[in-house]
Amino acid sequence: MVESSFLYPDGGGIRKAITNISSLEVPSNRTLINYLESEDFFYFLFFLIKYIGVPCFLMHVICCLWEIRCVRMKDHSCPLPLPRGNMGFPLVGEMFHLFVVGAKYQRQRRSKYGKIYRTHMFGSPSVAVIGEEHVKKIVLGEGTLVQTRWPSTTRRILGTDGIVNGDLATHCRIKRLALKAFSPKYIGTYAPVIQAGVAAHVKEWVDQGTVHILEKCKQAVSKTMMTVLLGIKSNDPDIQLYIQAADDIINSILSLPLDLPGFGFHKGLKARELIFNKLESQLKSKFNATDDELFGDSGGEFESVLLNILKFARREGETEIKLCNLQNLSLEFIFAGTQSLQCSCSLVTFHLSQNPQVVKQCREEIKAAGLWDTPLTEINVERIQSLRFIELVAKETLRVTPTIPGAVRVALKTFELGGYQIPKGWQIIYSIRLTHEEAADPGSILLPPARTRTLKSLQSPFAFLPFGKGPRMCAGKNYGMLFLKVLIFELVRTADISLEGKCKIIEVPMTRTDKSVKIKFTSI
Numbered sequence: 001m002v003e004s005s006f007l008y009p010d011g012g013g014i015r016k017a018i019t020n021i022s023s024l025e026v027p028s029n030r031t032l033i034n035y036l037e038s039e040d041f042f043y044f045l046f047f048l049i050k051y052i053g054v055p056c057f058l059m060h061v062i063c064c065l066w067e068i069r070c071v072r073m074k075d076h077s078c079p080l081p082l083p084r085g086n087m088g089f090p091l092v093g094e095m096f097h098l099f100v101v102g103a104k105y106q107r108q109r110r111s112k113y114g115k116i117y118r119t120h121m122f123g124s125p126s127v128a129v130i131g132e133e134h135v136k137k138i139v140l141g142e143g144t145l146v147q148t149r150w151p152s153t154t155r156r157i158l159g160t161d162g163i164v165n166g167d168l169a170t171h172c173r174i175k176r177l178a179l180k181a182f183s184p185k186y187i188g189t190y191a192p193v194i195q196a197g198v199a200a201h202v203k204e205w206v207d208q209g210t211v212h213i214l215e216k217c218k219q220a221v222s223k224t225m226m227t228v229l230l231g232i233k234s235n236d237p238d239i240q241l242y243i244q245a246a247d248d249i250i251n252s253i254l255s256l257p258l259d260l261p262g263f264g265f266h267k268g269l270k271a272r273e274l275i276f277n278k279l280e281s282q283l284k285s286k287f288n289a290t291d292d293e294l295f296g297d298s299g300g301e302f303e304s305v306l307l308n309i310l311k312f313a314r315r316e317g318e319t320e321i322k323l324c325n326l327q328n329l330s331l332e333f334i335f336a337g338t339q340s341l342q343c344s345c346s347l348v349t350f351h352l353s354q355n356p357q358v359v360k361q362c363r364e365e366i367k368a369a370g371l372w373d374t375p376l377t378e379i380n381v382e383r384i385q386s387l388r389f390i391e392l393v394a395k396e397t398l399r400v401t402p403t404i405p406g407a408v409r410v411a412l413k414t415f416e417l418g419g420y421q422i423p424k425g426w427q428i429i430y431s432i433r434l435t436h437e438e439a440a441d442p443g444s445i446l447l448p449p450a451r452t453r454t455l456k457s458l459q460s461p462f463a464f465l466p467f468g469k470g471p472r473m474c475a476g477k478n479y480g481m482l483f484l485k486v487l488i489f490e491l492v493r494t495a496d497i498s499l500e501g502k503c504k505i506i507e508v509p510m511t512r513t514d515k516s517v518k519i520k521f522t523s524i
């Protein structure tokens with residue numbers, strides 16, 4: 001009896017109700033009226049009200065209070081209303097909705113509330129913004145209306161002396177140097193490493209026949225990035241260790257900030273130390289070198305992006321650069337560049353597998369340029385860069401399936417957007433995915449690129465923004481585009497590409513093929 005009242009605090013009524021529910025079928029010898037008047041029905045009703053109705057009602061009341069609390073955080077000195085929307089559940093806001101429903105969540109909210117709506121995401125009251133005219137105001141408002149702010153874990157792992165988390169002055173100083181290192185003039189110097197890497201990986205995929213494409217793209221991108229960006233050679237005995245460290249850094253960024261063994265954040269800090277030590281041993285001698293030594297003949301040695309940045313700063317004289325800036329920058333490249341490029345490569349391959357007509361047109365372009373039979377490593381990169389159709393395929397992939405679906409800012413002051421107020425301190429999430437969708441035929445799948453020339457999205461600068469826009473635009477855009485173009489070039493020249501089994505595209509937090517997706521390569 002004691003046990004029974006412990007389990008069923010109302011003295012066994014619930015047990016009875018559960019038993020009644022399991023035998024809910026109304027016995028044939030009793031009329032419905034009899035059943036409704038019976039004690040069984042009373043228990044059933046009691047169970048529903050007490051254990052489902054009351055908690056749901058309380059939850060509803062709590063959500064209403066949460067909604068009121070969040071809405072009261074608006075700027076009362078501003079006469080404009082807040083955007084329409086829903087603040088979700090207390091504390092977690094609409095994070096569950098996003099992760100359970102995926103990208104459909106944003107589409108549902110857009111059709112319900114329009115192109116500007118309020119929500120609660122990543123622990124802050126937020127406003128989601130869609131559409132070129134609104135997104136333009138956000139991305140160009142950096143420093144005046146909004147600023148980029150990453151979670152504290154990102155700042156602790158990546159550091160605050162680089163582009164992503166540096167103060168405005170540091171951001172501008174380092175970003176200018178980074179953009180120079182990725183300018184068309186210098187991108188050509190990295191091309192041979194990209195071409196050799198892509199050629200070797202594509203050959204391996206074709207030899208294997210059928211591969212899990214996301215995993216293979218991860219390997220291809222990581223190894224090449226280590227060499228080109230950080231200067232860690234592909235034959236370094238510890239290369240796998242550094243690639244693993246890069247993975248740990250990416251995984252730790254949005255983890256719980258617990259520096260305890262076994263936790264992602266702890267792994268991230270260890271990985272950071274490993275890469276910092278490697279760069280210190282590689283770059284210290286360059287920092288201590290005289291101008292003659294630094295700018296003299298490199299003896300055919302490959303010059304990485306980081307080394308080029310150091311050289312630009314030294315050449316300019318007044319631009320100061322420290323080892324910590326380059327160390328932070330290396331982690332930022334890993335964080336911002338590796339995963340986005342890996343995912344984009346998996347998507348480009350997937351789209352090629354779905355569009356044989358596009359593959360055929362790429363082949364015709366390559367043949368017309370006289371590049372069909374030349375080994376990839378012997379082709380001058382300018383020739384690949386001049387292939388416009390292949391470039392359109394890369395852009396079209398990023399338009400239809402933008403790897404990074406949006407970016408986050410924080411309002412520096414209360415301002416107006418589309419007739420609504422955006423209160424100071426609120427988060428602004430601008431959507432790249434839905435801005436692309438707004439500007440194009442809804443639901444289109446990799447349009448034949450010939451049609452994309454007339455597409456509004458490629459003509460209007462703020463309707464096509466897979467790399468963002470404005471002062472915070474992607475620093476590695478040229479590198480990413482070149483990598484994708486070289487990959488498309490080599491894939492269509494080498495093999496027929498088809499999907500094996502099911503197709504599954506993941507849309508949150510980054511757009512990519514699912515790790516189970518297999519692509520079959522048949523040598524031609």
Ligand code: HEM
Nearest residue numbers: 164336337340341344404407466467468472474475476480
């Ligand atoms: C196809 C691949 C890539 C895509 C789609 C992509 C996209 C983006 C996007 C959307 C942003 C954020 C813009 C914003 O906040 O408004 C960004 C930022 C950034 N990306 Fe990329 N990216 C790619 C590859 C790369 C690569 C390869 C690198 C490095 C070599 C890189 C380095 C960065 C950096 C450093 C930032 C921060 C810029 C800043 O805060 O000023 N990205 N990228």
